[in-house]
Amino acid sequence: MFLRILDRFEETFISFLMVSAVVIIFVAVCQRYSISLLADLVSWARANGHESLMAMARSTYRSVVSLNLLWAQELCIYLFVWMAKFGAAYGVRVGIHVGVDVLVNSVGPRWRHLLVVISLSSGALFTAIVAWIGGKFVYGIAQTAQVSADLEVPVWIVYLAVPSGSLLMCFRFLQALMNFIQTGHLPQHQPGADLMDETERGVSESEGARA
Structure with missing residues (x-):
């Protein structure tokens, strides 16, 4: 849930x-x-x-x-920063991040399993460190009265995208790691798969109604 x-x-x-x-x-x-x-x-x-x-x-x-x-450009920059951080976490969840898997695919199943575990663990560790450092930075800047140039909003709200997005990305790495350990499968994104599923579902419903 x-x-x-x-x-x-x-x-x-x-x-x-x-x-x-x-x-x-x-x-x-x-x-x-x-x-x-x-x-x-x-x-x-x-x-x-x-x-x-x-x-x-x-x-x-x-x-x-x-x-x-005049604030539009600044706000759009902040929106894209937040979108990039949360979009990266979404990419980990659905498996759309670009990766170099030549070495992983060239070794046997046992070594492949080990390399995937190491890579996912490294991703989780790296994003956890970024979230920790970003959180400390946000906490420190929140103690000041610094605001943005055009919107005049507290700057810590803008920088909050770094620890929150990195923390979510770390969770997604750990989620992918646990799923791989349990099932041996990684998130795989197939463009058009959802549309094909909906089309097949619609055809099945039409045939069932016709029958």
């Missing part, structure tokens, strides 16, 4: 970060180009004597300029 909730939270959180970053970037870019287009429209309307159009364009220009989106 806990693992199912954690998996769902991980996927939802990463999706939320991605959607938020895309929406913020889209709005910021639209505002930037709208300012330029509205300024050109005001100039064109003035040159051609369209007073009503010029007034409307000028009013819209002032409204768009008044929107303060």
Whole structure:
């Protein structure tokens, strides 16, 4: 039950970060180009004597300029940092990390088992160390009043992505290690496998309803 909730939270959180970053970037870019287009429209309307159009364009220009989106770039950077850390943990869970397995595949089953255990244990140890060091750093910076430049949020909230993401990644390494010891299988991601399963399920349901 806990693992199912954690998996769902991980996927939802990463999706939320991605959607938020895309929406913020889209709005910021639209505002930037709208300012330029509205300024050109005001100039064109003035040159051609369209007073009503010029007034409307000028009013819209002032409204768009008044929107303060200077914080958008900074927020998107922070969102991508959090997305990268939690995305790395998700990659360990589903087995989509790039790995060099030439040596592992060239040895016998016994040595392969040992090498996989060593690599997973090393990954868990490394991410645990990063989480520990990151946690100490976050705790230290939380004692200060340092805030970010544009958003003016406490900096420790931004850096919290390092220990939390690394801790989750360490848990995923340990989860993969225990699963490998018990079953001998590693997480394997097969693109399109979920879609194929859903298609086959739909075909089976259709045939069952037809029968």
